[in-house]
Amino acid sequence: MSATVNCEIILLSLTSVSSFSDILAKSDVKPLTTAKVARWIIPPTVLSVDALTQTEWDLVLCSPLPVSIPDECRPFIQRSWSATFAAPAELVSSYTSIFTSLASNIPARTKHMDQVTGSDEGTSLSTESMHVPIELRNWMTTFSDTNNHPPVIMLNLMAFKDVQKYGGYREALSRGVGKRHGLKPLLFGQVTKCSSITLEGGPEWDLVGLIYYPSVLHFADMLADEEYQEIRRKYRLGLAVAEILASEHGYHVIIGSRNAEAGQQAAASICKERHSASSVQLDLNSESSINAAIQTIEQEFGFLDILVNNAAVFSDVIPWIDRPTLGAYELFSTTFATNVVGTAVLTEGLLPLLRKGQAKPGRIVFVTGRLASMAYAIEDKKRFPDWKAYSASKAAVNMLTLRYAEQLEDDGIKVNAVDPGLVDTDLSGHIEGAYPPEIGAISTVRMATLGEDGATATFTDRDGPLPW
Numbered sequence: 001m002s003a004t005v006n007c008e009i010i011l012l013s014l015t016s017v018s019s020f021s022d023i024l025a026k027s028d029v030k031p032l033t034t035a036k037v038a039r040w041i042i043p044p045t046v047l048s049v050d051a052l053t054q055t056e057w058d059l060v061l062c063s064p065l066p067v068s069i070p071d072e073c074r075p076f077i078q079r080s081w082s083a084t085f086a087a088p089a090e091l092v093s094s095y096t097s098i099f100t101s102l103a104s105n106i107p108a109r110t111k112h113m114d115q116v117t118g119s120d121e122g123t124s125l126s127t128e129s130m131h132v133p134i135e136l137r138n139w140m141t142t143f144s145d146t147n148n149h150p151p152v153i154m155l156n157l158m159a160f161k162d163v164q165k166y167g168g169y170r171e172a173l174s175r176g177v178g179k180r181h182g183l184k185p186l187l188f189g190q191v192t193k194c195s196s197i198t199l200e201g202g203p204e205w206d207l208v209g210l211i212y213y214p215s216v217l218h219f220a221d222m223l224a225d226e227e228y229q230e231i232r233r234k235y236r237l238g239l240a241v242a243e244i245l246a247s248e249h250g251y252h253v254i255i256g257s258r259n260a261e262a263g264q265q266a267a268a269s270i271c272k273e274r275h276s277a278s279s280v281q282l283d284l285n286s287e288s289s290i291n292a293a294i295q296t297i298e299q300e301f302g303f304l305d306i307l308v309n310n311a312a313v314f315s316d317v318i319p320w321i322d323r324p325t326l327g328a329y330e331l332f333s334t335t336f337a338t339n340v341v342g343t344a345v346l347t348e349g350l351l352p353l354l355r356k357g358q359a360k361p362g363r364i365v366f367v368t369g370r371l372a373s374m375a376y377a378i379e380d381k382k383r384f385p386d387w388k389a390y391s392a393s394k395a396a397v398n399m400l401t402l403r404y405a406e407q408l409e410d411d412g413i414k415v416n417a418v419d420p421g422l423v424d425t426d427l428s429g430h431i432e433g434a435y436p437p438e439i440g441a442i443s444t445v446r447m448a449t450l451g452e453d454g455a456t457a458t459f460t461d462r463d464g465p466l467p468w
């Protein structure tokens with residue numbers, strides 16, 4: 001195991017930034033980084049929400065432990081928040097030289113962002129496809145090539161159940177597309193202590209990272225880059241479930257996808273790893289597409305062992321996702337058309353093929369979520385008042401689960417609803433604190449691979465039963 005150095009990251013709210021900084025500069029304390037806080041890119045919405053967002057932070061300091069802030073500085077501190085993390089020793093020792101070399105060697109901008117903001121006519125990219133709040137987009141576009149735009153360091157706080165499994169997304173970013181836009185992970189490490197603690201007393205966050213970008217505009221270019229969009233698309237829950245069922249359980253997976261080409265690509269990516277997959281065009285909003293997909297499966301295979309009902313839309317207003325607000329009629333009708341009507345019609349049409357399934361028992365999984373739960377809605381009062389259409393549609397799917405479980409009991413087909421948890425996908429707006437898709441896939445895969453003695457008519461997440 002490589003050596004680590006315990007470091008601390010401290011956020012400070014100050015009565016006088018200049019007085020604090022002057023005294024610190026004259027002292028013996030030499031942090032690796034002292035930076036002015038500009039803003040949240042994605043504010044925390046699940047963990048440490050009050051602790052981090054109720055205060056306007058002025059400075060962020062990062063230093064190996066112990067960090068002894070001079071006594072003369074202390075009167076200027078109004079609030080602080082900190083996390084201690086174990087950083088690779090080599091990154092700590094080379095931090096200053098790497099930072100200096102990066103700052104003196106700035107790659108040219110690719111100007112992808114300019115396509116979104118309209119400097120270049122006729123591109124298909126939109127702010128919506130970037131999935132950034134309009135207010136953040138507007139902030140980024142206030143920088144221009146003529147403005148002074150110094151390097152930025154982004155503080156990333158991440159929380160996962162299984163830190164080891166996280167990495168694909170980060171790796172993919174920091175290599176190709178990130179590198180092209182000047183991204184450089186400066187320092188990162190597992191959190192050992194933190195101002196925000198869990199009920200069990202442990203730190204709320206698992207990983208802390210400091211990521212360098214040559215400027216805000218380089219970061220914006222990366223967000224607008226097609227390759228970055230591609231990486232985001234790749235990290236989808238449905239694909240993770242399909243990959244695991246093909247690779248770890250040996251199933252031939254049929255991927256239903258609205259966009260036939262995207263479905264073929266997804267199947268090809270599974271086949272590339274020597275597993276078995278194919279695709280079928282499927283739009284849950286179209287009866288003819290549903291019927292055609294069922295017919296294709298019948299003709300090509302003649303049976304179906306497992307049905308995973310994963311597709312859904314979440315079109316209610318989500319504050320951190322920038323997209324047009326739908327009128328009430330459109331919102332409710334499109335949400336129910338996809339999440340409930342399309343899902344039920346597909347399931348209904350596939351029953352004869354499921355009854356002919358070869359790997360017993362047959363299994364149907366409905367991917368719903370905590371928002372489907374009446375019990376949580378009563379318990380969590382006032383938490384999600386705006387998410388009526390999605391929540392109601394998923395509650396309806398929970399009821400479909402129970403009804404199909406009843407109907408198919410004599411056929412021995414297990415029918416269960418699952419909550420994947422908060423997952424880092426487009427649907428959740430890649431919200432901080434979300435789990436990577438392969439973790440989100442756990443509950444679905446578990447119910448999709450139940451044995452003869454497995455449960456039916458249950459609602460679970462990866463930790464166990466949930467209240468209906």
Ligand SMILES: NC(=O)c1ccc[n+]([C@@H]2O[C@H](COP(=O)([O-])OP(=O)(O)OC[C@H]3O[C@@H](n4cnc5c(N)ncnc54)[C@H](OP(=O)(O)O)[C@@H]3O)[C@@H](O)[C@H]2O)c1
Pocket residue numbers: 236237238256257258259262282283284285309310311312313338342367368369370419420421422423424425426427428434
């Ligand atoms: N992400 C979370 O935190 C979370 C939490 C709880 C539950 N869930 C549930 O997990 C499931 C997967 O969500 P996700 O997070 O992976 O969301 P996502 O990235 O938005 O993926 C949703 C998928 O549904 C497909 N879809 C939407 N409308 C469709 C239609 N009319 N016909 C066919 N396919 C359609 C999309 O197809 P395209 O590729 O064509 O867009 C996409 O592949 C959903 O049921 C969601 O409700 C997610």
